[in-house]
Amino acid sequence: MYELFIHLDAHKKSALYEQIYESIKNDIVDGKLTCGEKLPSTRLLAAHLSISRSTVETAYGQLVSEGYIEARKGSGYYVCDIGQLYGTGGLSKSGARHQAQDTQAMEISMETQMKIQMKNPIKIPPQMQPQPDCDVKIDFFPGRIDAKAFPYQVWRKVNKEALLELEYESLEAGHPQGEYRLRKAIAGYLYRARGVRCVPEQIVVGAGNESLLQLLSQMLSGPRVAVMESPTYLQAYHTFCNMGYRVKAVPMDDGGIRVEEIPLEDASLVYVMPSHQFPFGSVMPFKRRRQLLAWAKEREGRYIIEDDHDSEFRYVGKPIPSLHSMEKQGRVIYLGTFSNSIMPSIRVSYLALPPELLRVYFEKCGFYSPTVSRSLQSAVCKFMEGGYFERHLNKMRRVYKGKHDELLRLLKGKPWVERIYGGRAGLHIGVEMKSASSEEEIMARAKKRGVRVQGMSGYYIEGRRAPGDRPILLLGFGNLTVEQIREGVAVLEECVR
């Protein structure tokens, strides 16, 4: 039997059981105790060390847990085969060596990553949130909201109230679709503002549009072919691709997707933004909407995802009802977000599911926990219930209209402006330019002058625009002051030449 040589030190910081554990572990690691050797019984070792038996049991328990020793029924404790344990660098007996290994590991890891990042610079699609760039004075990035006009006070108030209400039950994950009260507030808003008729039971709240598109992709059966316009919102495109969809880009014109070009046989899903197509900003006309709905009704299992992008901000004329409000057959899946109407960093979107898909949701995705924290859901709910949300939208519509109108005024009559796309709504417009320069050239020149601007070409799914096409730049105005807009347009004017 193993010769015991355990030195216990009551003054040591570590507990007695830990000293026993360490001592035996080291003997195993150092090969003093070898595979198959029997350890003294807990009773014997306790007596030998004049300590309680439970202390020894704890130490042995730990050694068993970590696989150094094993208990054989009715026989006692035996050393396991720990083999090449050392080689893995996972457990080492000396603290100092452990430390050195760690540091090295950290360095290697960091180095490896740097190499990875050098070889493959992170390609962030242009739609993604802008990276802070000190040299950029004026950023025409589309889809940025006005940060100065954000209702910080009210937002803090509703969040504070939500946190005060946090208590026993609300620590639990909550309903998979989101809190009922929030879903009710969303359903009410959608009905009033967008003509969407649905009950709270049909709403699914989730952590952003892509999160909900992932969920939808798991629910939809049928051929994995999705149809999108091109150019389009590329994050949705990439999500569908990642979820195993083959995405077919269908040409679009001023009215949006050309329905007659949707491949009839194998596509069962169409993704559109009828209120304000991104990035062209076109509004899908009534006729086209009917055509699209007719396509969906033609065959079982066809669905249209209506991303109701930018519908909140319409500056000319009445809001245009949603595609969802135009049909009763349940072929339209409505997708909305609080990214523009509250703020992008909130990460809250919502789906209104047709009843038929609701059943599929329960069956296939009902097990998922929600993806938005319950306190945040509660805060959004209070923001809506208190009337702050609609008041905020009304205010922002005025704020953005001011910027929008000024931008259009500045561009009006300019000889280098061929055409303006998507005016009347949203947080950006497209400007087609009479210029011998390419989009890239204009963008590069503008960047040198501290003005960041995106070209339309960056939003196409397959290939680029035709080489003869005139450059189109996207001018997002949400987070710019009127002065910045003026300065930015002046700079662009010089860059176009």
Place this chain on the structure above:
Amino acid sequence: MYELFIHLDAHKKSALYEQIYESIKNDIVDGKLTCGEKLPSTRLLAAHLSISRSTVETAYGQLVSEGYIEARKGSGYYVCDIGQLYGTGGLSKSGARHQAQDTQAMEISMETQMKIQMKNPIKIPPQMQPQPDCDVKIDFFPGRIDAKAFPYQVWRKVNKEALLELEYESLEAGHPQGEYRLRKAIAGYLYRARGVRCVPEQIVVGAGNESLLQLLSQMLSGPRVAVMESPTYLQAYHTFCNMGYRVKAVPMDDGGIRVEEIPLEDASLVYVMPSHQFPFGSVMPFKRRRQLLAWAKEREGRYIIEDDHDSEFRYVGKPIPSLHSMEKQGRVIYLGTFSNSIMPSIRVSYLALPPELLRVYFEKCGFYSPTVSRSLQSAVCKFMEGGYFERHLNKMRRVYKGKHDELLRLLKGKPWVERIYGGRAGLHIGVEMKSASSEEEIMARAKKRGVRVQGMSGYYIEGRRAPGDRPILLLGFGNLTVEQIREGVAVLEECVR
């Protein structure tokens, strides 16, 4: 030309342009104006109505947007073919009728849903958050946290601070992987507590485990076969299935997954919980860990997902280092969550990605916006940086240990207890019972007495346990008081007979 008969009323609530729009729209819908008819020019109509031309332009613009009329270049405005528009019930001219339709639609929808729900009652897997049940006095549901011991004050404080710091830039969605500062805090904690060596660049923060498993599923290439223990954490199982994986259940024993039974040829992904397997609570011994790591290293592209479930709460012995800490080849993907360590409703989890997968992440998933709101990320960061998190864990370890020890004390020596599974750690234990009754029978009897308890059988992937197997109940103690634990065990004792 169309005979104009527009009646404008300056006292009406609606704007003049709206009245023109409504009037022409109604004439089109009623068939008074038919497809191809030319409208008066804006100049003519303005003069006719003695209003400004821009008002007419706005009305026409709205009609164009909605597809009722179209502008032909150099020629004027013409009525479009609106065909069976009425049939869709989407737009109707009378407000009253609209209202009636809506109500009906709401009712139909609700009714349809009720029917759906009756036919297909929502099957919520047993692991999901418990539905509040008035008759349940004592709920042994596994994985519930102690809601009374939650640090409400501190949590509100860090959230308040985070909200106060909310400003211009932090309204943007933020970094796809999560805020750098939070990732740094997580990496530091993982190193100290779990021996996980990674840099913040390797951390990806996401809205819960399943959210991150969905992300991983999009990143991993190779055969779509995942290997899991059975019984296991079924939400992960369902996620893999939804993401197109074929999941192979490999038998397990006291040490967890039986590595030698992993199908060698086609599996490239193994999901395990080495610290505290759910639901059995077993700790994977060292030897088994090495065996599993060896499997992963054997072939390119193999990965192990280490769900470090319940590693925070270990009551006997030292914490057991993570599987991740045992290797340097980057075969282990570490998955952790704040669900048990802070609260389930927070919806925040994190991955530590091996460098090789980090490259894939950038390429395939780098376009996703984060799934956790930036304010919440900031609050969690403050909770960690302020030392509150580790203090909270230390406190909770004591709190849970008290309940755990009492539960084990109560069960010790009971003639009906055959074996206890998973003691020493986590928020539940398993009790194998000497009983002629089945799990279902015991559960049903307990439920009648106001005690909710889950059976092990509910967590198996394929089929059930062998019919001869003794019943095993899972006793979650996290949210029960010591008194409730006593009462609950007393009730169970009577139900076993």
